[in-house]
Amino acid sequence: MDNVLTQLRDIVGEPWVLTGADMAGYDRDWTGAYISSPLAVVRPVSTKEVSRIVALAYEHEIPVVAMSGNTGLTGATQTHGGLIIALDRMTKIRSLRPDARVVVLEAGVILAQLHAAAEEHGLIFPMTFGAKGSARIGGMLGTNAGGSNVLKYGNMRDLCLGIEVVLPNGEILDLMTELHKDNSGYDLRDLMIGSEGTLGIITAACLTLVERPLAYATAMIAVPDLGSALRILHRLQKETGGAVEAYEYMPAAYMRAFQELRPELRPTFEQIYAVNILVEMGTTISELAHEQEDGTRPLNQNIEAILAQYLEEGTILDASIAQNETQRQAMWEVREAAAEISLKTTPLVNNDIAVPVDKVGYFIETMDAQIAETWPEAKTMYVAHLGDGNIHYVVWPNVDDDGVKNDIMEAVEDLVAELGGSFSAEHGIGLGKRPSMARRKLSAALNVMRAIKSALDPKNIMNPGKVLPE
Ligand SMILES: Cc1cc2nc3c(=O)[nH]c(=O)nc-3n(C[C@H](O)[C@H](O)[C@H](O)COP(=O)(O)OP(=O)(O)OC[C@H]3O[C@@H](n4cnc5c(N)ncnc54)[C@H](O)[C@@H]3O)c2cc1C
Numbered sequence: 242m243d244n245v246l247t248q249l250r251d252i253v254g255e256p257w258v259l260t261g262a263d264m265a266g267y268d269r270d271w272t273g274a275y276i277s278s279p280l281a282v283v284r285p286v287s288t289k290e291v292s293r294i295v296a297l298a299y300e301h302e303i304p305v306v307a308m309s310g311n312t313g314l315t316g317a318t319q320t321h322g323g324l325i326i327a328l329d330r331m332t333k334i335r336s337l338r339p340d341a342r343v344v345v346l347e348a349g350v351i352l353a354q355l356h357a358a359a360e361e362h363g364l365i366f367p368m369t370f371g372a373k374g375s376a377r378i379g380g381m382l383g384t385n386a387g388g389s390n391v392l393k394y395g396n397m398r399d400l401c402l403g404i405e406v407v408l409p410n411g412e413i414l415d416l417m418t419e420l421h422k423d424n425s426g427y428d429l430r431d432l433m434i435g436s437e438g439t440l441g442i443i444t445a446a447c448l449t450l451v452e453r454p455l456a457y458a459t460a461m462i463a464v465p466d467l468g469s470a471l472r473i474l475h476r477l478q479k480e481t482g483g484a485v486e487a488y489e490y491m492p493a494a495y496m497r498a499f500q501e502l503r504p505e506l507r508p509t510f511e512q513i514y515a516v517n518i519l520v521e522m523g524t525t526i527s528e529l530a531h532e533q534e535d536g537t538r539p540l541n542q543n544i545e546a547i548l549a550q551y552l553e554e555g556t557i558l559d560a561s562i563a564q565n566e567t568q569r570q571a572m573w574e575v576r577e578a579a580a581e582i583s584l585k586t587t588p589l590v591n592n593d594i595a596v597p598v599d600k601v602g603y604f605i606e607t608m609d610a611q612i613a614e615t616w617p618e619a620k621t622m623y624v625a626h627l628g629d630g631n632i633h634y635v636v637w638p639n640v641d642d643d644g645v646k647n648d649i650m651e652a653v654e655d656l657v658a659e660l661g662g663s664f665s666a667e668h669g670i671g672l673g674k675r676p677s678m679a680r681r682k683l684s685a686a687l688n689v690m691r692a693i694k695s696a697l698d699p700k701n702i703m704n705p706g707k708v709l710p711e
Pocket residue numbers: 271306307308309310311312313314317318328348369370371372375376377378379380381382383384385386387388389436437438439441442443444580581667668671704
C-alpha cells in the first residue's frame with residue numbers, strides 16, 4: 242500500500258493525499274452516524290487527476306468513494322479501507338453563458354457558490370435546500386437531489402444537460418452536451434445521475450439556468466386540513482398563472498419543535514395550527530415586481546388580495562406575508578431546520594418517502610393512527626414538500642430496539658407500497674436504505690441494476706456495498 246500512496250502523491254502532489262489524523266472531517270458523515278476508516282483521502286484538482294487515481298485504484302482493486310460536500314443522509318460515503326476521492330478542490334466554473342442559459346462547472350462547486358455566480362447574470366440555478374452552503378454539484382448529481390422547489394423546476398436530472406464522468410477503469414466519458422434534444426442511444430447521463438458514485442465519478446456538468454424572479458411573495462398560511470391544502474395549491478397556481486415555486490407543509494408538532502430550537506424568534510402565528518404551509522411565488526414580470534412609493538409591490542398586493550379572499554371564505558385559517566427579505570428568510574429558516582429537528586432525537590426511524598400528491602394526507606393520517614395504536618410510546622415528526630408528494634416522515638420510537646425500528650420501517654413501507662409510492666424520494670439509498678431496496682424493489686429492476694453495475698464495474702471498486710443489496 243505504501244507504493245500506492247507514493248503513486249497517489251505523484252499524481253496529486255504530497256499535500257493532497259491525507260492519511261491518519263489529517264483525514265478528520267472526511268471520516269464521518271453529516272449525521273455522525275457513519276464513521277469511516279479510509280486508506281487515504283485524495284484531493285485531486287482536475288478530471289485528469291481523478292482519472293489517473295481511479296485507474297490506479299482499478300489496477301490494485303482498491304475501492305474508491307466519491308465525496309463532494311459530505312452532506313448526504315444515507316451513509317453513502319462510508320468506507321473501511323477504501324480511497325475517498327474528495328472533489329472539494331474542483332471548484333471552477335468553466336463557463337457561464339447567459340444567452341444559452343447554461344453553466345459548465347466542476348463537480349466540487351458548492352450550491353451556494355453557483356447561486357451567487359448565476360445571480361451576477363440576473364439568472365438563477367433554481368435548486369435550493371437546507372445544505373446549500375455545503376452540498377456540491379457532484380454529490381447533488383450523485384444523489385439526484387431534490388429540494389423545496391421541485392414543484393416548479395424539477396430535480397437535478399431535470400436541470401442537467403450534460404456530465405463528464407470518470408468510469409471505474411479510469412476512462413473519461415465525455416457527455417458534456419448542452420443539447421435539449423439528443424436521442425442518440427441509451428441515456429447514459431441519466432444512468433449516472435442518482436447512481437451515488439457506484440458507476441462512475443462525475444467531474445463536471447452542464448446545468449441549466451433560468452430567469453431570476455424579480456420579486457417573491459412568501460407567506461405562511463394555516464389551512465384546515467391536508468386535503469384542502471392541495472386544493473388551495475391548485476387554486477393558487479390557477480390564480481397566479483402558475484407562480485407557486487414552493488409549497489412546504491409543517492404540522493403543529495414541527496412548529497412547536499422549532500420554537501423549542503429557536504426560542505429567541507417570534508413565532509409566525511400567535512397560536513399553533515395543525516396544518517401550516519410555507520408558500521412562495523416568484524415573478525419575472527417587472528410590472529408585478531416594481532416597488533411602489535409605499536414600498537409595496539403589485540405581486541404582494543395580489544397575493545394579499547387572494548389570501549384575504551381565502552380568509553373571508555374560511556378556505557384558510559390564517560396568513561402571514563413576508564414584508565421584506567429578512568422576514569422571507571425568517572420563514573425559510575423555520576422550514577430549513579427540518580433535518581436538525583428530526584435528527585437530533587435518537588433513536589429514530591428516518592423515512593424520505595414519496596407518494597402521489599393526492600395521497601399525502603391519507604398517508605399521514607393512516608400512518609399516525611397506526612403508530613399511535615401499535616407503538617403508543619413512539620412520536621412522529623415530519624415535514625413534506627407537499628407540491629411533489631415527498632414526505633420526510635421520522636418516527637422516534639422512544640426505545641432503542643432494532644426489532645421495533647425495523648417493524649416501524651416495514652409498516653411505513655407497506656403503506657407507501659400500497660399507495661404506489663417510493664421508499665426513497667430524494668436522499669438516495671446509500672447504506673441506510675439497502676434493506677428497503679432488498680425488500681421493496683422489484684427483483685427484475687434489481688437484476689437490471691446488477692447487470693449494469695457488473696458490466697461497468699467488473700472489479701466492484703466504485704463505492705462498493707452501496708445502493709444494491711447483497
Ligand atoms: C440540512 C440538510 C438538508 C438537506 N435537504 C435536502 C433536500 O431538501 N433535498 C435533497 O435532495 N437532499 C437534502 N439533503 C441531503 C444532501 O444534502 C443531498 O443528498 C446532497 O445532494 C448531497 O450532496 P453532497 O455534495 O453533500 O454529496 P456527498 O454527501 O458528498 O455524496 C452523496 C453521494 O453522492 C456520491 N457522490 C459524491 N460526489 C460524487 C461525484 N462527483 N460523482 C458521483 N457520485 C458522487 C457519494 O459517493 C455519495 O454516494 C440535506 C442534507 C442536509 C444536511
